[in-house]
Amino acid sequence: MSVDSIRVSQKEPQVSTDMLQRMYELMWMMRQLDRRAVALQRQGRLGTYAPLEGQEAAQIGSALALRVQDFVFPSYREHAVAYVHGMPLKRILLYWNGRYDGAMPPEGVNLFPVSVPIATQIPHAAGAALAAKLRGLDQIAVTYFGDGATSEGDFHEAMNFAAVMELPLVFFCQNNGYAISLPSRKQTKVQRIAEKATAYGMEGVTVDGNDVIAVYLAMREAVAKAASGGGPTLIEAVTYRMGSHTTADDASRYRDASEVEMWKARDPILRAENALRERGAFSEEWVTQVRKHAEEIVTEAILDMQSEPPVTLDQLFDHVYRDMPKELAIQKQEALSRQAKGESVRG
Amino acid sequence: MANTTLIGAITDALRIALQQDERVIILGEDVGKNGGVFRATEGLQEEFGETRVMDTPLAEAAIIGASIGLAVNGMIPIAEIQFLAFAYPAYEQLVSHVSRIRMRSQGRFSAPMVVRAPYGGGIRAPELHCDSPEVIFAHVPGLKVVVPATPYDAKGLLLAAIADPDPVLFFEPMRIYRSFREEVPEGYYTVPIGKARVVQEGTDCTVFAWGAMVPVALQGADLARKQHGISVEVIDLRSLSPLDRDAIRDSVMKTGRAVVLHEAPRHAGFGAEIVATINDLALDALMAPVMRVTGYDTPYPLFALEDAYMPDAARVAEGIVQAMNYEIGARL
Structure with missing residues (x-):
């Protein structure tokens, strides 16, 4: 599989302008939240935080393709997935401020708490998908993980398990180029992580992870396939972690500024903006409103987080x-x- | 009543659980068509079908990890790990997720499941089939660790484990799977988890044991009585987590001496927790240090050395006699 085979959004618009505007809004909002969270950590007002900047399209494009009943098993960087799937921003912040109430989704939100040990959430999704299949539910499971996770045993065990049992499951890998300091080329010998699906008799798809429409379409297809008994899919969304692994990491120790600059030019929000402009759906008036609204929501979430009563021993x-x-x-x-x-x- | 072995009682309990609740499923390696390598699930797939008794790929972390997803999504999984010493790849799932999901989600999610695994030595099995690592699970908050020593308890404890709202690790002493039979009631009953059993009452010294060491404790007690006229109380803990601390206290308050017995190595073994419990709750009654009769601090050996490794009746009797003969100040 070559880079050319990466799926990108097609010329023919398959996503409504309303949807594309919603994608833009969400990406913008999550980037603001992300930057504010990093700043709060620097001020000592938030614990160690894992930033998602650069991965907004991969997360929001995929999460928007899910149905409310679908069960999500994230890693620890999927704040935007969590929000789109129904997790309040305040709770996401509470988690990163060291509180368990931040790991608890509201009733009815099928989102598992953040999983810190790499790849360990992947078998959970296989089990949830198996339960959905056994119970005859119209529900699929989705698990999110990074490129580093594909070297872990749990990834391979769960891929095999899901393929053999033909489970309604989507394995969504955000290949953001790095597992802390280790670049993808040292993580795996194959050029595309999606190739790993072949060994399990599963379909693997690589998608441009900074193209929100392409991600959305790939995910929608995989969800529909899983929901109709077509079995699991591995999606690799090629993206880039613009920030450090966490606020405790310094990415400048292991990667060149030129590389970061190159990816800045592929910024997912800028690309969504361009797509909207092409459709004549990006007015100054509209975007000002969107940004103001995002600012309000993010600020409110931070204030809510800060005004939460202290934790108790309960x-x-x-x-x-x-x-x-x-x-x-x-x-x-x-x-x-x-x-x-x-x-x-x-x- | 049915006259049955420990493993027969386990099969009986599994059948009842599958009949009673359609959310119950059994999953593991070779549990379906083959009925498990020890035949604990014999006939169950035939009776309940492949969606209730499910052969999985050979992947312990996936079996336990998937059980979490099954449990949070409405099923009651009973996972079999073929031998407890093969559970190590799944240790991370057990420690990082199974035990914690209730707390991490503040009760929003929980993973009630049963993990069954044969454990322990004494059957001339190949290498790494015989470990007794129960302490490394008993140390983990959020898990319950249960070990039956009789057919009656095996059935009642397993049914209690399946009904329990929290994850229960159910470790089966394979050495006594078929070593004796007893009358076991037909139909559903439970034995409460967390309650020890007084196997034999005595007045001079208490031996604490579980699993396949319970019959060894009884043999050792018998030897001590015959050779030295010592009256020994034998307590089967049945559950290592939660631990019946009251039963430990009550017995030592009465006898004033204790021996802890386990197959696993002595260093940081579960026996140390029992000694500490006695210190906490019954120190004033103690007339001798608590003796530990255990495996040696070596890996479990290949079977040519198994008999030398494994505590037996003579070593138990020796521990009892040491406790009886101890004179205060003798070690100064």
Whole structure:
């Protein structure tokens, strides 16, 4: 498979202008959130954060192709997927501020909490897809992971499992060029991660991950295939992580500025803007409104996050088991009385 | 009542669970057509079909990882790991996800499942089939670890595990899968998880054991009685997590001496937790240090050395006698 075979959006518009405007809005909003989150971390007002800048099209294009009932198993960088699938921005921020209430999606939102150990969420999606198949549900599972995850055993075990069992599942790989410092060319010998699907008898598709329409169409096709009993698909969205791996990382240690500049020219938001301009659907008035609205939503989410009451010890003890074991109840009492004493000492 | 072995009781429990609730499915390697390498699932695929009793690819992390997805999406998976020592590739799934999903999502998701795995030595099996690594799972908050020692308990504990709202690791002592039979009630019943069982009452010293070490404890107690006239209490813990600390306290308060017995190596073994529990709850009653009769601090050996490794009745009796003969100050 050559680079030429990467799917890009076709000339013929298959996505309505309304949808393209929605994509733009979401990408713009998530980029603002992302930049604000990085800034908050720098100010010591947020914990270590994994930025998504550059991957907005891959995340939003794919998430918009999902149906509300579909079950999403993300890695740790899919803030835009989470938001599109129904996770409030405030909770996304709470998670990165070290709080479990940020890992809890609202009732009815089929989104698993962030998965930090690489590739471990992939088998979960296989299980959820198997359950959907056994129960005859009109539901598919989707799992998100990066290029680094494709070297892990869990990726291969789950790919094989899903293919053998013909599960309604989409494996969505955001190949953002790097696993922390390791470039994709040192991660895998194949040119395209999508080729790995072949070994499991599965269809693999590579798509331009910075082309939001192309991502959306590829995902919509894979979702429809999975939902109609056609089995799993591996989608590789070729994109680029503009920032560092996390706020604790410094990408300038391992990659050239020229490379980053090259990818800046392929910016997914700029490309969506150009597509809208071609359709005559990008007026200054419209975009000003969009940006103002995004700013309001992001600011509100940050304020909501900051005004959340402090965590209590309930979050530590109450959900280890459904019914708290006796010994744990004793330990909770110890911690509560220690906390009360600490408060009285501080006056 | 049916006269059955421990493994027969397990098959019985699985059949009842499959009959009672259509969300229950069994998945694992060779569990379907072959009925499992020990035949624990024999006949079940034939009876319930391939969508209820499912052969999976040979992939332990995928079996446990998929069980999480199954559980959160409305099924009750019973996963079989062929031998507990083969569960290591799935350890990450168990520790990072199975045990934590309830807490991580603050109760929004939970992964009630049962992971069954034969474990332990004594059957001349090949290398790496015989480990007793139960402590590395008992150390993990969010998991429950249950080990039956009798057919009655095997059935009742397994049905309790399947009904439990949290993930339960159900470790089956393969050495006593078929070593004896007992009368087991027909139909559904449960044995509560987290309650120890007094196997034999005594007044001088308590031996704490579980799984295949329970009969060894009884033999050791018998030897100590016959040779030295010692009255030994034997307690089968049945559940390592949660641990029945009250039962440990009550027995040591009565006897004042204790021996902990396990197949696994001594260093950082589960016996140390029992000793610490005795320190916490019954130190004032102790008349001797708690003795540990365990495997040696070596990897589990190939079977030519198995008998030398494995605690037996003589070593248990020796531990009991040491506890009885201990004189305060003797070690100063």
